[in-house]
Amino acid sequence: MLDLFEPQLLGATVPLSNRIVMPSMTRTRxxxxxxxxxxxxxxxxxxxxxxxxxxxxxxxxxxxxxxAWTPGIYNENQLQGWRLVTNEVHRNGGTIFVQLWHVGRMAHPSLMPNGKAPWGVTEQKAANSDVFAHGEDGKLRYMRAGTPRRLGTDEVSALVGTFAQAFANARQVGFDGVELHAANGYLFEQFTNSVHNTRTDRYGGGSVEDRTRFLMEVVDAAVRELGPGRVGVRLSPFGEYNSIPADPLAEETLLYVCEQLGRRGVAYIHLLYQLLPPGNMESAEFKELHIDHAVLAKVRAVFPGAIIWCGGFTNREKAQAALDTGLVDLIAMGRPYIGNPDLVERLRHRWPLVEADRSTYYTRRGEVGFTDFAAYADADASTARSAG
Incomplete structure (x- = not known):
């Protein structure tokens, strides 16, 4: 039986000190x-x-x-900034992958180069979903995503090269690997979704091979640059976030993708199994769902790498229970990591957890709600000194 606090070897070359993952969380700092x-x-x-x-x-x-205020990895200033991050994580004994994305239609012209339209698989707008962008008065607010323009076939192929350069940049600045964000209704999922992808070219929705071609070409570029075992892919096969339509072929596509990723030596699949409503990052309620054992068993049968489960895990007992199924290898715990920088130790020793103020998740308030949370041992010592 797996234990939450035992080591895990990711791929063949990336040792992890425990089975707890801090997943990607936008923080706008x-x-x-x-x-x-x-x-x-x-x-x-x-x-x-x-x-x-x-x-x-x-x-x-x-x-x-x-x-607005999400980081990039495409110019020298950004690379220098990421070196600060990887150096600090490694100095503290950690392992860090960079999550890379293209949002596709989930953008607004005010955030695009020269105010142009967002890039889309089709011209279909994400009619019920918001992005954090600049209004006509220049102030940041949540507003509806813009109407996209359909990417040409050559543009999609060129975007594979854009990702390849990002992989080279990630390796250059010291990341241990990369995770592709192919979930939550962003560009990769806009391609793989059989309802949304109505294209008729080689990236079109006529077959699962064509719908997943863009993702697989990008994965191939990542494996070439970083080597087997240093690439992960995040998927949300049954979600409806960012106005991505419910897909009757979701399970078929998931199993095909997982089998293909396994053939390519991908280190892990990061599964987000949540039915999220449209809206925005701030208003969305992340529902806690039970693991679908039948689907996970099918994924396990076709994918030889590690499986990360992300699904509203908030305490040690729920995380360990998921591992006890034998269907997953690592547990991602997002929101608990915001207020608990020492989350692993708090879980190990059953120390109380801090619940962070949600209003500080996506702000420009610097350290407030970001780096101002103390480790439990430090806070406990400080309280003892004050009492003395």
């Missing part, structure tokens, strides 16, 4: 120019006790941006 900074380095360094850290979603190009 970058400097001007979408540059990672010393505050972000402190934030991730504080949480280096996680078996694996996956960074907040990171833009591979200016065109991939869907939310």
């Amino acid at each position: 970058t400097s001007e120019g979408d540059v990672p900074n010393e505050l972000m380095a402190m934030y991730y360094g504080q949480r280096a006790g996680a078996g694996l850290i996956v960074t907040e979603a990171t833009d591979v190009a200016p065109s991939s941006k869907g939310y």
Whole structure:
């Protein structure tokens, strides 16, 4: 039986100190120019006790941006900022992958280069979903995603090269690997969804091979750059977030993708199994759902790598119970990591957990709600000194 606190070897070359993952969480604390900074380095360094850290979603190009103040990894200033982060995490004994995305239609012209339309698989707008962008008065607010323009076939192929450069940049600045964000209704899922993808070219929705071609070409580029075992893929096969339509072929597509990723030596699949409503990051309620054992058993049968489960895990008992099924290898715990930088130790010793103020999740308030949470042992010692 697996234990939450025992080591795990990811792929053949990436050792993890435990089976607890800090998943990607957007926090909007970058400097001007979408540059990672010393505050972000402190934030991730504080949480280096996680078996694996996956960074907040990171833009591979200016065109991939869907939310204000998310970091990029496409210019030298951004690379210098990410070096601060990886150095600090490694100094504290941690392992860190960068999550890379392109939001596709989930953007607004105010965030796009020269105010142009977002990039889409089709011209279909995400009619009921919001992005965090600049209004006509220049102020940041949540607003509906813009109407996309359909990418040409050659543009999709060129975007594979954009991701390939991002992989080279990630390796250059010291990341231990990359995770592709192919979940939550962003560009990869816009391609793989059989209802949304009505294209008729080689990236079109006529077959599962064509719908998943873009994802597989990007994965191939990642494996070439980073080597087997240093690539992960996040999937949300049954979600409806960001106005992605319910897909009657979701399970068929999931199993095909998992089998193909296994053939390519992908280290892990990061499964998010939540039915999220439309809206935005701030208003969405992340529902806690039971593991679908039947689907997971099918995934386990076709994918030889590790499976990460992310699904509202808030305490030790729920996380261990998921491992006890034998169907997953690692447990991702998102929100608990915001207020508990030493989450692994708190879970190990059954110390109380801090619940962070949700209003500080996506703000420009610097360290407030970001790096100002103390480790339990430090807070306990401080209380003892004050009492004395």
